[in-house]
Amino acid sequence: MTDAIMATGLVKSYGDVTALDGLDLAVPQGTVFGLLGPNGAGKTTAVRILTTLLRPDAGQATVAGLDVVRDAARLRARIGASGQYAAVDDHLTGAENLEMVGRLYHLGTRRSRERARELLTRFDLTDAADRPVRGWSGGMRRRLDLAGALVAQPPVLFLDEPTTGLDPRARAGLWDVIAELVAEGTTVLLTTQYMEEADRLADRIAVVDQGRVIARGTADELKDQIGGDRVELSVTGRADLEAATRALAPLAVEDIQVDAAALRMTVPVTGGAVALTEALGRLAAERIAVRDAGLRRPTLDDVFLTLTGQGTGKIEETVR
Amino acid sequence: MNALKLAAADGLTIARRDALKIRRAPDLLGGVITLPIVFVLLFAYVFGSMISLPGMSYGEYLLPGIFVMTIVMSSQITGYTLTQDLQKGIFDRFRTLPMSPSAVLIGQTVSDVIMNLASVVTMALVGLLVGWRIHSSPGEAALGFLMLLLFSYAFSWVTATVALALRTPETFNNVATIVSFPIVFLSNAFVDSARLPGPLKPIAEWNPVSTLIQGARELFGNTSAAMPVPDVWPLRHPVAASLLWSVVLLAVFVPLATRLYQRAISR
Numbered sequence: 001m002t003d004a005i006m007a008t009g010l011v012k013s014y015g016d017v018t019a020l021d022g023l024d025l026a027v028p029q030g031t032v033f034g035l036l037g038p039n040g041a042g043k044t045t046a047v048r049i050l051t052t053l054l055r056p057d058a059g060q061a062t063v064a065g066l067d068v069v070r071d072a073a074r075l076r077a078r079i080g081a082s083g084q085y086a087a088v089d090d091h092l093t094g095a096e097n098l099e100m101v102g103r104l105y106h107l108g109t110r111r112s113r114e115r116a117r118e119l120l121t122r123f124d125l126t127d128a129a130d131r132p133v134r135g136w137s138g139g140m141r142r143r144l145d146l147a148g149a150l151v152a153q154p155p156v157l158f159l160d161e162p163t164t165g166l167d168p169r170a171r172a173g174l175w176d177v178i179a180e181l182v183a184e185g186t187t188v189l190l191t192t193q194y195m196e197e198a199d200r201l202a203d204r205i206a207v208v209d210q211g212r213v214i215a216r217g218t219a220d221e222l223k224d225q226i227g228g229d230r231v232e233l234s235v236t237g238r239a240d241l242e243a244a245t246r247a248l249a250p251l252a253v254e255d256i257q258v259d260a261a262a263l264r265m266t267v268p269v270t271g272g273a274v275a276l277t278e279a280l281g282r283l284a285a286e287r288i289a290v291r292d293a294g295l296r297r298p299t300l301d302d303v304f305l306t307l308t309g310q311g312t313g314k315i316e317e318t319v320r
Numbered sequence: 321m322n323a324l325k326l327a328a329a330d331g332l333t334i335a336r337r338d339a340l341k342i343r344r345a346p347d348l349l350g351g352v353i354t355l356p357i358v359f360v361l362l363f364a365y366v367f368g369s370m371i372s373l374p375g376m377s378y379g380e381y382l383l384p385g386i387f388v389m390t391i392v393m394s395s396q397i398t399g400y401t402l403t404q405d406l407q408k409g410i411f412d413r414f415r416t417l418p419m420s421p422s423a424v425l426i427g428q429t430v431s432d433v434i435m436n437l438a439s440v441v442t443m444a445l446v447g448l449l450v451g452w453r454i455h456s457s458p459g460e461a462a463l464g465f466l467m468l469l470l471f472s473y474a475f476s477w478v479t480a481t482v483a484l485a486l487r488t489p490e491t492f493n494n495v496a497t498i499v500s501f502p503i504v505f506l507s508n509a510f511v512d513s514a515r516l517p518g519p520l521k522p523i524a525e526w527n528p529v530s531t532l533i534q535g536a537r538e539l540f541g542n543t544s545a546a547m548p549v550p551d552v553w554p555l556r557h558p559v560a561a562s563l564l565w566s567v568v569l570l571a572v573f574v575p576l577a578t579r580l581y582q583r584a585i586s587r
């Protein structure tokens with residue numbers, strides 16, 4: 001299987017800010033690749049380089065076998081892209097927007113018109129199709145932008161946070177669309193903040209932080225990589241939460257994650273059910289009332305939080 | 321597809337988009353139609369009766385100047401629209417499409433010259449109503465309108481270049497206003513340049529706007545034997561000089577604007 005997207009050592013700085021610091025990616029053809037990372041990790045920068053919108057300062061990348069810098073013009077005919085912010089024309093109607101995109105992909109007038117109607121139906125936008133986009137809701141514009149990326153049925157698709165701002169139904173709809181496209185052989189690279197989405201859609205995942213890939217693999221591999229199980233507990237008060245954090249610290253194999261608002265905590269442990277019993281015993285000894293307790297395998301959320309060290313620190317601070 | 325055919329096809333697609341936009345944004349169209357009407361009526365009635373010229377009515381003398389003033393102002397729409405579009409998402413879409421790198425500028429300038437055609441026709445009709453007359457042959461008159469439109473097209477590329485250098489609608493508007501008033505008023509649009517004081521006289525005589533106005537006056541037959549033409553080459557051969565100006569502006573600013581556009585979108 002050949003790689004539809006290949007990037008080696010991509011570097012990009014904006015003044016003093018290093019957005020990408022030697023990013024490597026390889027995405028096999030016909031698969032979905034998920035780019036995960038906290039805000040500012042460099043996901044959008046990576047997508048913009050791969051879609052020819054930005055030139056890397058160093059490193060190189062090919063998409064569909066074409067170099068993103070040297071063959072940029074030819075490459076544009078072979079990719080579809082939907083950025084983090086909807087790139088639609090406010091003054092045109094939905095149908096006119098997609099027809100224009102079709103013409104600029106040189107599909108011809110008739111095919112552009114047909115394709116626009118197909119996509120408007122597919123994205124559930126037929127009712128609004130002939131109204132200027134200016135009056136559309138954010139989620140509708142987002143869907144129109146996604147439709148724009150699909151106009152030319154490109155073999156490689158880049159979607160930067162495609163489901164941000166979509167309602168649950170539209171999100172499920174987009175997941176179906178992506179699944180269909182991949183079944184037809186399209187390669188998809190998407191970025192997302194939703195672990196559930198990466199878990200469900202992406203064949204392979206790369207976790208990006210500060211411009212580098214800090215972990216990669218399938219969702220299962222990543223979960224195994226951080227290892228262990230999670231004891232999840234909720235208590236009845238703020239004071240209990242602090243006390244419980246102290247009581248369980250010796251059991252934790254990584255940082256304890258605390259959600260102060262929900263009075264919940266997640267303790268990474270090894271040893272499964274034994275660890276759960278041990279944890280409950282320690283809390284009982286401290287006379288801390290437990291509302292709810294359980295054991296689970298790590299989720300991608302845990303992977304993300306553990307690897308990027310994001311979130312935990314901040315939430316713990318609010319407890320202290 | 322070769323580069324030229326691609327530029328033409330994509331330019332047409334963008335021009336169509338701009339035309340749709342104009343239809344949806346009546347304020348733009350209103351400016352292009354009503355402002356010229358107001359100009360013609362205002363100048364013809366307010367100043368037309370106050371100033372008298374040897375051998376011809378001031379209204380006849382004035383109207384070609386109003387035509388030129390209006391197209392210089394309307395050509396700024398090209399630049400203004402570009403700065404607005406640069407701030408919006410749609411350019412991100414254009415940038416990922418396999419379209420010609422000149423298409424946006426070609427489309428924008430072509431749709432603006434069509435708007436300029438609409439405003440010139442409006443002004444000519446209103447002019448005829450208030451007593452302006454064409455005293456030349458239909459062929460010369462047609463050449464006169466063509467000359468105006470060619471210049472407006474060339475001038476659109478100038479404003480596009482300025483817009484791409486400045487980038488924001490606010491700065492563009494400020495600069496355009498500060499520059500366009502002297503360009504229009506330091507000319508022979510309202511007064512015979514021979515009557516201007518000292519240093520302003522040569523400026524007005526060599527101003528391309530004066531050249532274009534003189535060219536329009538000759539082609540529409542709005543001249544008088546009692547008003548001698550200053551002895552400078554562009555005013556002695558105003559039609560040739562106007563066409564030359566248009567060609568020179570296009571030769572300089574088409575490549576310049578295209579280069580700046582590519583720079584603006586490849587950040």
Ligand SMILES: Nc1ncnc2c1ncn2[C@@H]1O[C@H](COP(=O)(O)OP(=O)(O)OP(=O)(O)O)[C@@H](O)[C@H]1O
Pocket residue numbers: 014017018019037038039040041042043044045046084
């Ligand atoms: N045009 C720009 N000028 C200056 N700095 C920029 C620019 N674009 C991005 N950056 C910086 O580069 C870094 C990476 O940004 P990027 O947008 O790629 O992150 P991201 O992973 O997409 O984040 P998010 O999840 O918030 O979308 C950030 O520190 C950001 O501030």
Ligand SMILES: [Mg+2]
Pocket residue numbers: 043044045084160
């Ligand atoms: Mg981003």
